Structures are given as structure tokens and as C-alpha cells.
Amino acid sequence: xxxxxxxxxxxxxxxxxxxxxxxxxxxxxxxxxxxxxxxxxxxxxxxxxxxxxxxxxxxxxxxxxxxxxxxxxxxxxxxxxxxxxxxxx
Amino acid sequence: xxxxxxxxxxxxxxxxxxxxxxxxxxxxxxxxxxxxxxxxxxxxxxxxxxxxxxxxxxxxxxxxxxxxxxxxxxxxxxxxxxxxxxxxxxxxxxxxxxxxxxxxxxxxxxxxxxxxxxxxxxxxxxxxxxxxxxxxxxxxxxxxxxxxxxxxxxxxxxxxxxxxxxxxxxxxxxxxxxxxxxxxxxxxxxxxxxxxxxxxxxxxxxxxxxxxxxxxxxxxxxxxxxxxxxxxxxxxxxx
Numbered sequence: 001x002x003x004x005x006x007x008x009x010x011x012x013x014x015x016x017x018x019x020x021x022x023x024x025x026x027x028x029x030x031x032x033x034x035x036x037x038x039x040x041x042x043x044x045x046x047x048x049x050x051x052x053x054x055x056x057x058x059x060x061x062x063x064x065x066x067x068x069x070x071x072x073x074x075x076x077x078x079x080x081x082x083x084x085x086x087x088x089x
Numbered sequence: 090x091x092x093x094x095x096x097x098x099x100x101x102x103x104x105x106x107x108x109x110x111x112x113x114x115x116x117x118x119x120x121x122x123x124x125x126x127x128x129x130x131x132x133x134x135x136x137x138x139x140x141x142x143x144x145x146x147x148x149x150x151x152x153x154x155x156x157x158x159x160x161x162x163x164x165x166x167x168x169x170x171x172x173x174x175x176x177x178x179x180x181x182x183x184x185x186x187x188x189x190x191x192x193x194x195x196x197x198x199x200x201x202x203x204x205x206x207x208x209x210x211x212x213x214x215x216x217x218x219x220x221x222x223x224x225x226x227x228x229x230x231x232x233x234x235x236x237x238x239x240x241x242x243x244x245x246x247x248x249x250x251x252x253x254x255x256x257x258x259x260x261x262x263x264x265x266x267x268x269x270x271x272x273x274x275x276x277x278x279x280x281x282x283x284x285x286x287x288x289x290x291x292x293x294x295x296x297x298x299x300x301x302x303x304x305x306x307x308x309x310x311x312x313x314x315x316x317x318x319x320x321x322x323x324x325x326x327x328x
Contacts, residue, residue, distance in 0.1 A: 074260075079092050
């Protein structure tokens with residue numbers, strides 16, 4: 001198996017694994033955050049705007065690491081520097 | 090497959106390249122400024138105001154209340170910067186309804202520029218508000234040994250702002266273009282709707298995070314004054 005095939009193979013497999021493994025923990029964390037937010041809104045409905053706003057900020061922070069994984073997967077598949085380097089030879 | 094609107098070059102002359110990102114950013118700026126000027130030409134405060142002025146008032150009051158809720162006491166000073174951030178990012182994802190338009194925030198250059206402007210604005214507002222010494226003391230909270238960690242924290246917050254916005258916007262466009270090749274008509278419409286929702290949400294998140302960072306940089310004033318116990322509570326029997 002020459003270098004070109006190896007680069008393509010490892011890139012695709014790594015991109016799949018990145019999204020699969022990197023998508024597990026942020027989803028669990030977001031689910032738990034929403035559960036707590038719903039419970040606290042049910043306990044104190046008039047603090048609901050503050051709780052909703054803080055929930056959304058927290059969700060955006062949790063989602064950041066998921067977005068990093070997604071960006072790496074996209075770069076590996078579509079803008080792979082090693083692939084471009086080897087096919088330019 | 091095109092990863093960002095940077096790679097679609099509209100016009101070239103020597104080393105000057107006008108790509109789709111620059112063109113759509115300028116179109117967005119022209120729409121925002123011209124729309125605002127047209128609406129506020131005949132601004133009045135009686136009951137017979139135009140509906141556009143009403144809409145602008147709702148937007149401005151909403152932004153001002155959000156800024157005040159985060160903890161900045163005089164929101165009018167920061168409303169120019171934070172309101173511009175929110176409106177620019179919100180409009181750039183809203184105009185995705187127009188065909189052959191790609192959001193300029195789907196390219197890393199635009200989001201990095203916005204994040205850098207937030208990075209510069211935090212010390213700027215901190216120094217304007219509470220002086221150079223107080224701002225440097227916020228960097229040294231709670232202990233002077235935390236100074237390198239706080240500086241690294243500032244830089245990483247900027248990078249995460251840029252990447253969060255870029256990743257959300259790019260994923261919307263990428264998923265739509267992948268789905269077009271699979272299911273030509275129905276699915277891309279759903280994904281466009283979802284992209285609109287996440288675009289608005291990310292605009293709000295970007296503006297709110299910028300407000301939180303600015304508020305954290307100003308915080309030293311309140312920390313120095315400390316909690317205040319009013320005498321009326323303790324000595325109420327003497328009254």
C-alpha cells in the first residue's frame with residue numbers, strides 16, 4: 001500500500017472516529033444541563049428568563065468542543081493538507 | 090467541495106482578489122446602514138410612528154435590557170459595539186434566504202476578525218471604565234501567580250469565540266450542500282430552517298459572551314467596594 005492510499009485511508013477512518021467519539025460526551029452533558037434547567041424553571045417559573053438565558057450560554061459552551069471535533073473531521077475529509085501535498089507531486 | 094466562501098473569487102486584479110466573503114460582507118454593511126438611515130430619517134416619539142421605527146425600538150430595547158441583565162450598569166456605552174455584533178451576525182444568517190448568498194461568517198476570516206475585535210474591546214472598555222491599574226488587577230485575580238493563566242484564558246476565549254461561530258455557520262452550509270446531492274428538494278429546506286435557527290442563536294450567544302467578557306474585565310470596582318451593610322438594618326431599634 002503506497003503513501004497516497006495510506007493517507008486517504010487513515011484520514012477517512014480518523015474523521016469517522018473523531019465525530020463518533022467526540023459526539024458522545026457533549027450530548028450527554030447537554031442533556032443533563034437541560035434537565036436541570038427544566039427542573040429549576042418548574043421550581044421557580046418567574047426566574048425563567050434568567051434561567052433560559054444561562055441555559056443557552058451553557059449549551060453554547062458545551063457545544064464548543066463538539067464543534068472543534070466537527071471542524072477537524074471536515075478538514076480531514078475536504079481540505080486535507082497531506083492529501084493535497086501527495087496528489088500535487 | 091468548497092469549504093468556505095473565501096475560495097470563490099469574483100474579481101481579480103494583480104494581487105487584489107475580491108472573493109465572495111468580502112462581497113457579501115459589504116452588501117450586508119450597506120443593507121444595515123442604509124436601512125437604519127432610511128428608518129430613522131423622520132424619527133418621532135408620538136403615537137403615530139412608522140412600523141420600522143417600532144421594530145428598531147424593540148430591537149434596541151431588547152439588546153439594552155440583555156446588557157443590563159448581565160451586569161453592566163450603563164448599557165448605553167456598550168450598546169454600539171455589542172448591538173453591532175449581534176445585528177451583523179444575525180443578518181448574515183438571516184439573508185441566507187436569498188439564493189446564491191453565502192453567509193460571510195461561514196469563513197474563518199470573518200469570525201476571527203469579529204473575535205479579535207472582542208479581544209481588543211475587553212481591555213479597551215476595562216481601561217476606559219476603571220483605569221489601567223484596576224484593569225491590570227483584574228488580570229491578577231485572585232493571586233498574582235494566576236497572571237499567565239488569565240492571559241492564556243483570554244486568548245483561548247477569543248479562539249473559541251471564532252471557532253464556535255465558524256463551525257456553526259460552516260456546518261449549516263456544508264450539510265445543505267451535501268444533502269442537495271442526496272435528496273434534491275425536501276431535505277435542504279429543512280436544513281436551511283435549522284441553519285436559520287442556529288444562526289440566530291449563535292448571534293445571540295456571540296453578543297452575550299462578548300458582554301460577559303467585558304463585564305468580567307470591569308469587575309474590579311465592585312469587588313473593591315465589597316458588600317455594603319446599611320446601618321438601617323442593624324440599628325433599626327434606634328430609629
